[in-house]
Amino acid sequence: MLKSIDEDSLKAAQAILYPxxxxxxDSVAEGIWGGFEAVTDTAVxxxxxxxxxxxHDAFSPEEVRETLDGMLYLMDGKNPDYRGIQYEPTLVRYRSELPAKERRDIIRKIATFVNFEPRLKAxxxxxxxxxxxxxxxxxTPRLFQDMGLIKPPHIGSEKPWHQDCAYFNLPLDTPVVAAWIALDEATPENGCMHVIPGSHREGPMVHFHRRDWQICDxxxxxxxxxxxxxxxxxxLLWHGLLHHGTPANRSNLRRRALQFHYCPESTGSIDTEERLEVFGSEGKDVEC
Structure with a gap:
């Protein structure tokens, strides 16, 4: 794994930068079995x-394999028109030096891909x-954001606690639903999702630019x-105001996932200034 990268660079990439x-x-979220057909009114x-x-069993093994094949096709640069690959920041300089299979393990995410890969669109x-x-x-739902979250072994970085709506220029009353689809097993060791139940009912939180655009630790x-x-x-489906985040992956296991965001088909937009009036810290008596 990443044999072409010098030891000092790997150590820097593996550093834990958060408390x-x-x-x-010690607590695991409740869940249901039986696929999407098992979602009852009680589950809603x-x-x-x-x-x-x-x-827990939303997609079949065949659907997972097809989806992974589509993701790897883009990650390996096989579609020359696709430019949505983002690398782990501390190792991005190695992207042109590594062979394709090794380069996969310095990719942090891929984004905006549904129009480039039919298996991911499906x-x-x-x-x-x-x-x-x-x-x-x-x-009627409309897809407005699509991402593949790679969280590579040993160096996959933390995603700090945040609310998704803090990133989107959507009217504040817009119902936003995220869908996070595990393509590998997501475990406590390789960076599975963490959520704070009920936090979406507490409204927007001020976010700060620290390790990311995030809720203050x-x-x-x-x-x-x-x-x-x-x-x-x-x-995993969640509300756009739910507090959530993922720890770093320091295991030897991959933790690839897709994440889609949906809103009502008729949703309009606001400008960045309006969004930051709510989610930003400027002009408010807050600090981090």
Whole structure:
């Protein structure tokens, strides 16, 4: 693994840059089995109350394999028109030196790919997923963001606690649903998702530019958080205001996932200034 990279660079990439107590590992999120067809009205109510819904067996092994093949096709540069690859910041300078299979393990994410890879577009439009998202937002869903989150072994970086809506120029009352699809098993060791149940009902949080655009570390109620381990094919749905994040991956296991964001088809937009009036810290008596 990454034999072409010098030892000092690897050590820098493996450094933990956040207080490790930000992620607890003693509580596991509830979930359901039976695929999207098992999402009952009770499960929908759970989503609205807690801000998330775990479906452990949402996608078949065949669907996972097809999706991974599509992801690797883009990661390996086989579509010359695709430019959406983002690398782990400390190792990006090695991207042109590594062979394709080794280069996969310095990629942090891929983004905006559904129009470049039909296998990834297909899973974003999966009938079962769309049916459930429509029930959650009570409207026809529109995909407005697509990402592949790689979290490579040994060097996969933390995603600090945040609310997704802090990133989007959407009207503040827009119902946003994220769908996070595990393509590898997501475990406590390789950086599975962590969420704070019910935090979406507390409204927008001020975000700060620290390690990322994030909720201040000292504002995270870690005593309430739960982790969401998933087998490959599992799906986590969450509300756009739910507090969530992932720790670094220092295991030898990959943790590849897709993440899609949906809003109602008729949703308009706001400008960045309007969004930052709510989620930004400027002009407010807050500090981090």
């Amino acid at each position: 490790e107590e930000l992620f607890q590992f 109510q759970f989503f609205h109350e807690h801000g998330y819904l775990v479906i 899973i974003s439009e999966h009938e079962g997923l769309m049916t459930v998202v429509q029930r959650l937002i009570e409207d 000292t504002h995270v109620p870690v005593n309430r958080e739960v982790m969401v381990p998933l087998k490959a094919g599992g799906c």
